[in-house]
Amino acid sequence: MDVLWMVPLLLIPLLMWTSGAFVFYFKKFFYVAWMMCLALLAIPLCILKSGGRDVENMRLIRSLVRHVKYLLGLRFEVSGWEHLQTEGPYVIISNHQSSLDVLGLMEILPDRCTMIAKKELIYAGTVGLICWLGGIVFINRKKTSDAKSVMADAAETMLKDQIRLWVFPEGTRNQNGDLLPFKKGAFHLAVQAQVPIIPVVFSSYRSFYLRKEKQFKSGTIRLKILPKIETKGLTSDDVSDLCDKSFNVMHSAFLETSSSVPQSNGPVSH
Numbered sequence: 572m573d574v575l576w577m578v579p580l581l582l583i584p585l586l587m588w589t590s591g592a593f594v595f596y597f598k599k600f601f602y603v604a605w606m607m608c609l610a611l612l613a614i615p616l617c618i619l620k621s622g623g624r625d626v627e628n629m630r631l632i633r634s635l636v637r638h639v640k641y642l643l644g645l646r647f648e649v650s651g652w653e654h655l656q657t658e659g660p661y662v663i664i665s666n667h668q669s670s671l672d673v674l675g676l677m678e679i680l681p682d683r684c685t686m687i688a689k690k691e692l693i694y695a696g697t698v699g700l701i702c703w704l705g706g707i708v709f710i711n712r713k714k715t716s717d718a719k720s721v722m723a724d725a726a727e728t729m730l731k732d733q734i735r736l737w738v739f740p741e742g743t744r745n746q747n748g749d750l751l752p753f754k755k756g757a758f759h760l761a762v763q764a765q766v767p768i769i770p771v772v773f774s775s776y777r778s779f780y781l782r783k784e785k786q787f788k789s790g791t792i793r794l795k796i797l798p799k800i801e802t803k804g805l806t807s808d809d810v811s812d813l814c815d816k817s818f819n820v821m822h823s824a825f826l827e828t829s830s831s832v833p834q835s836n837g838p839v840s841h
C-alpha cells in the first residue's frame with residue numbers, strides 16, 4: 572500500500588527523461604512502419620495497374636505518400652512551381668538531409684519522374700520493392716565504373732522513354748547544416764542526355780529534427796524550385812563548371828531559405 576505514492580514520483584522523472592527522446596523514436600518508428608505498410612498496399616496496386624516496373628507507378632506512390640506529412644506534424648512551403656513547367660526530360664538535383672526528404676520529393680514530383688538511389692535501398696523490404704516498381708535506378712556507390720555505366724544507360728533511357736530523373740548530388744545524407752560538395756554523376760547525366768537541370772533546395776531540418784540530440788518536433792520545410800540550367804551544347808569538359816555553378820545557386824538558396832524558416836518552438840541550435 573505505502574509503495575503506491577512512489578508511482579507518480581517515479582513516473583514524473585521517467586516521463587521527463589523520455590519526452591523528447593520518446594517522441595523522436597516514436598515518430599521515426601512510426602514513419603518507417605507506416606511507409607512499409609503503404610508500400611505493402613501499393614505493391615499489388617502497381618502490379619495490377621502496370622504489370623511491373625514502370626515509372627508511371629510513381630503517380631500512385633506519390634498520391635499514397637502525400638498525407639504522411641500531417642501524421643508527423645510537417646508542413647511544406649513550396650516556391651518556384653513555374654520552373655517545373657518544362658516539357659520533356661530533365662534532371663532534378665536536390666540536397667539530401669534525411670529519409671524524410673521523400674515527403675518533400677513527393678510534394679513536387681512531376682509526372683514520369685523517378686530517382687537514382689543507392690542499391691542497398693532495394694533490400695528495404697516492401698519499400699525496396701516499391702522503389703523497384705517505381706523504376707528507381709539503383710547504383711553501386713562503391714564501384715564508380717559500375718555507377719557510371721548505369722547512369723550512361725539511364726541517360727539513353729531518359730530520352731527514349733521521356734523520363735525525368737531526380738538525383739541527390741551530395742551522394743549521401745547530410746545534416747551538418749550545410750551542403751556537401753557535389754559528386755559529378757548528375758551533371759554527366761544531364762550533359763550526356765543534353766537535358767536541363769532543375770535545382771531544388773530543401774531548407775535545413777535543424778529547427779525541428781536533430782538526429783544526435785534525439786529531437787523531432789513539428790516544423791515547416793521550405794522547398795525552393797530554382798530556374799533550370801541548360802546543358803545544350805555542353806560536353807564532358809564543361810561538367811566541372813556546371814557542377815560548381817549548380818552548387819553555388821543551391822548553396823545560396825539553402826542559406827537563404829534556412830535562415831527564414833519559421834520556428835516551431837524553442838531556439839535553433841546551429
Ligand SMILES: CCCCCCCC/C=C\CCCCCCCC(=O)SCCNC(=O)CCNC(=O)[C@H](O)C(C)(C)COP(=O)(O)OP(=O)(O)OC[C@H]1O[C@@H](n2cnc3c(N)ncnc32)[C@H](O)[C@@H]1OP(=O)(O)O
Pocket residue numbers: 606607609610613631632633635636667673686687688689692698701702705710711712715718719720722723738739740741742743744753754755756757759760810
Ligand atoms: C506508397 C508507398 C510508400 C513507399 C515509400 C517509399 C517511397 C520511395 C520512393 C522514393 C524514394 C526515393 C528516395 C531515394 C533516395 C535515395 C538517395 C540516395 O540513395 S543518395 C545516394 C545515391 N546517389 C548518388 O550517389 C548520386 C550522386 N552520386 C554520383 O553521381 C557520383 O558521381 C557517382 C556515384 C556516379 C560516382 O561517385 P564517386 O564517388 O566516384 O565520385 P565523383 O567524384 O563524382 O566521380 C569520380 C570521377 O568519375 C567521373 N564521373 C562521374 N560520373 C560519371 C559519368 N556518368 N560519366 C563519366 N564520368 C563520370 C567524375 O567526373 C570524376 O572524375 P573527375 O574527378 O572529374 O576526373
Ligand SMILES: CCCCCCCC/C=C\CCCCCCCC(=O)OC[C@@H](O)COP(=O)(O)O
Pocket residue numbers: 602603604606607667669670671673689691692694695696698742743744
Ligand atoms: C537496408 C535495410 C533497410 C531497412 C529498412 C528501412 C526501411 C525504410 C523504410 C521507410 C522509410 C521510407 C523512405 C525510404 C526512402 C529513403 C531513402 C533514403 O533516404 O536512403 C538513405 C540514402 O539516401 C543515403 O544513405 P547514406 O546515409 O548515404 O547511407
